[in-house]
Amino acid sequence: MRWTQTLIPTLREAPAEAEIPSHQLLLRAGLIRKVAGGVYTFLPLGLRALRKVEQIVREEMDRAGALEVLMPALQPPDIWRQSGRYETAREVLFRLKDSADREWVLSPTAEEVITTLAGAEIASYRQLPRNFYQISVKFRDEIRPRFGLMRAREFIMKDAYSFDASDEAAQASYQKMYDAYGRIFARCGLKAFPVEAATGVIGGKFSHEFMVPADTGENEVVFCEGCGYAANIEKAESGKPKADGLSQSDIRNPKSETEKFATPGVTTIDALAQPPFNVPAARQIKTLVYIADDRPVLILLRGDDQLNEAKLAGTLGATASRPAEAGEIFAALGAHPGSLGAVTHALKGDAAALKILADERLRGASNMTTGANEDGFHLRGVSIERDIHVGRWADLRTVRAGEPCARCGQPLKMRRAIEVGHVFKLGTNYSEKLGATFLDEAGARRPAVMGCYGIGVTRTLQAVIEQRNDKDGIVWPLGVAPYRVCLTPLNVAPDSEAMKLAEQFYAELAARGLDVILDDRDERPGVKFKDADLVGFPIRLAIGEKSLARGEVEIKPRGGSLVSVKFAEAVGRVMALIEE
RNA sequence: CGGAGCGUAGCUCAGCUUGGUAGAGCACCAGCUUUGGGAGCUGGCUGUCGCAGGUUCAAAUCCUGUCGCUCCGACCA
Known part of the structure; x- marks a missing residue:
């Protein structure tokens, strides 16, 4: 072409x-x-x-x-x-x-x-x-x-x-x-x-x-x-341990019952982790509300974990699921986001029948803190299996970089x-x-x-x-380059030696089954070189007066270095580069 | 669908605040010079200023609506 x-x-x-x-x-x-x-x-x-x-x-x-x-x-x-x-x-x-x-x-x-x-x-x-x-x-x-x-x-x-x-x-x-x-x-x-x-x-x-x-x-x-x-x-x-972030005394000495305490204006995990409450995120239960096929579902995660929606969707098996809107949440639970919880005695009326999904990492957790389903209040001393009717346990959390690999323990990247x-x-x-x-x-x-x-x-x-580009343009791999070889005569007058040689190379390379493009534009060399680099042809064969005078042409692989070869060797060198 | 930004020449953009004959660079066309990494000079071509409506003597510029494009979000209560 x-x-x-x-x-x-x-x-x-x-x-x-x-x-x-x-x-x-x-x-x-x-x-x-x-x-x-x-x-x-x-x-x-x-x-x-x-x-x-x-x-x-x-x-x-x-x-x-x-x-x-x-x-x-x-x-x-x-x-x-x-x-x-x-x-x-x-x-x-x-x-x-x-x-x-x-x-x-x-x-x-x-x-x-x-x-x-x-x-x-x-x-x-x-x-x-x-x-x-x-x-x-x-x-x-x-x-x-x-x-x-x-x-x-x-x-x-x-x-x-x-x-x-x-x-x-x-x-x-x-x-x-x-x-x-x-x-x-x-x-x-x-x-x-x-x-x-x-x-x-x-x-x-x-x-x-x-x-x-x-x-x-x-x-x-x-x-x-x-x-x-x-x-x-x-x-x-990941193999992140369940006890991570929890103290042994919390695990061994569960409180015998839950205790409600006032948390005016506290509506985030972070806020509850700050003074005067100082409840670490790892000891909080995060309660999320999703609507799965038009029905609300409660999702429980540890406070320091993030929900993975793809895992949730897989677990629910619902046609469609989405986070509930504030109005829907209040209608279902009687409290606003930030004060939600799934503790059985805090679920009133229809809320007691809500489906509850909990992340595996919460299994066995005790002395946890969660919303009281009453704006401005939380519950502490919650033992999840005693105080919450979890309908289903599943892996629902998002893995984070640095957690240990479940198979070999090395940090995940x-x-x-x-x-x-x-x-x-x-x-x-x-x-x-x-x-x-x-x-x-x-x-x-x-x-x-x-x-x-x-x-x-x-x-x-x-x-x-x-994946394959540099400051000058595309760097095509041979297999998908639009043309594998770009012939660049710097003089395109039909009777010039450069153009005649280019025509000859074109015929020889085409005969060997290569797709070749001949840059026959009457443009300055800089324009042709820039364009060839931008488009990213794997091999450029330049024919200009400087090398011509020595009986040579220049072969430059895109992203590689330039070599000068005698006219007679040029086609062989190009073929060698292709076959590498 | 929510939020933000942007729509002016083929491309990149200025002009808009403060309304008054639509601009620059590149590209393109012609000529001369130049010829190994996006040349120089001279001359020239190029626009429904996204669209519609409104305000005004006058709208690219102000207002309303609408369409399109780009980015962020649409999980963490």
């Missing part, structure tokens, strides 16, 4: 709308342009890079035995009602109506369609296992699209769905995808690592996310350098990351609801055991840029 024949609108300055490096570079290097918030056009160069990521994904999916299909983006809502996700995924579903006032949804993923397909087409255990994938446009009504392609309303995703006859077989399918993902991200030049993950709205039992470390990432990852444990903060557990891939073991949830059953060897009808596997293709592209 000749530079003057394509469209590469590079920008000297970053548009004000872009905040993070990868977003700025996508715009500056002329890869994408915004159409609306979270909606983008891919320009020729951006599309080439995107296609390369897609091709890597496709090759590795095929290698792992998955079958490529293409499902519609426009889907009927009835299958979404059947799976239950018409409600549970309501906020992310784009819905629209046709001219006959019939409703449709735009696909954010395709479990419903593929499971319906499998139900219709797979009848026997002999047809299993099968894994179907597609690379297609997805739609999500994001509350806040952000950072260019990173969180978009419309984006490209690879989604794969496995169907197996047994749980063990499903585990093997899962492992195949897990391994394929490792290869995909490595081939994209990304340092990505798998972490244990929460399952979210898609549901399921077991899952890993593939994370690319980046300060601008939207996920928080907890990891242990001692044993390799790594998990999304939404899922992470934390860092931000971009989620580029996610693998789930789904079980039989969808196959049961949508009728994907088969006859086993004994002639019994059974639901297929499913897994689903996603890669954000457009997000992966941006993650590559976010």
Whole structure:
């Protein structure tokens, strides 16, 4: 390709709308342009890079035995009602109506369609296992699209769905995808690592996310350098001891009964920890009120712990849950936030019937202090198992950096990351609801055991840029660069020696299967060099009069150092760099 | 959905406080010079000042509404 024949609108300055490096570079290097918030056009160069990521994904999916299909983006809502996700995924579903006032949804993923397909087409255990994938446009009504392609309303995703006859077989399918993902991200030049993950709205039992470390990432990852444990903060557990922050005398000498005391104006954990009360946060019980499927639930945590909403949502298993509003809290408990508590004798009327969830770390706690459900009063001497009817114990707290690893005891670390891939073991949830059953060897009808596997293709592209850039621009890995080699003749007159040589190299490199771009613009050298660096072609081959006089040309790997080689050696050197 | 900020040339932004003929740099076009890291000079092109309404003799500027964009939040009582 000749530079003057394509469209590469590079920008000297970053548009004000872009905040993070990868977003700025996508715009500056002329890869994408915004159409609306979270909606983008891919320009020729951006599309080439995107296609390369897609091709890597496709090759590795095929290698792992998955079958490529293409499902519609426009889907009927009835299958979404059947799976239950018409409600549970309501906020992310784009819905629209046709001219006959019939409703449709735009696909954010395709479990419903593929499971319906499998139900219709797979009848026997002999047809299993099968894994179907597609690379297609997805739609999500994001509350806040952000950072260019990173969180978009419309984006490209690879989604794969496995169907197996047994749980063990499903585990093997899962492992195949897990391994394929490792290869995909490595081939994209990304340092990505798998972490244990929460399952979210898609549901399921077991899952890993593939994370690319980046300060601008939207996920928080907890990891242990001692044993390799790594998990999304939404899922992470630690070995922080129960007694941490408590004195032995408190534990051994519980008060025989609770005592109410006045705490006028004290409505926070911090305030109660200050004089004159001096109740350490570790000895307070924090009482939160959530509304789960329209019913209030009390959540108890130790005062120095933080609620993890993802864990709460998983524990509740509710379609929708949210923090209660002040009015709802007063209606349920008769007190305002800051004075709430779950002690049985303080729950009057209907409040006595409220469901109470408590964090595991509170188990066995005594001499605790909590709100009295009466504004301006707290209770002390609370023994949780004696004084509170806990309906369910669960891990509800958020892990913090520095806590000991549950497996090996080393301090946990934390860092931000971009989620580029996610693998789930789904079980039989969808196959049961949508009728994907088969006859086993004994002639019994059974639901297929499913897994689903996603890669954000457009997000992966941006993650590559976010991880691989410097002050001059993008530093593409060979595997996803829009062109691998940029030829830069500094004189572009057709009869100049530089241009003739450039044409010759172009032909020779193209004949060896390389994609090459020839910068035939009549621009000053500085402009051409700056643009080549900004776009980030892995190898630049410059042909200018200085080196020409010595019978040489200059080869410069992006981010590496420049070497001068004789004309005759140039093609060989480029090929050697590619094959490294 | 709540809060904050911003919408002026293709891009980055000034002008708005205190109303009075719409600006700069870059980009683009022409010419001359220049030619190894975003050149110089001369001349030129470029705008529904997001949109709608209001106030006013007069609105980019003040007021109201609305749309869009960006950031923070929508867990810790």
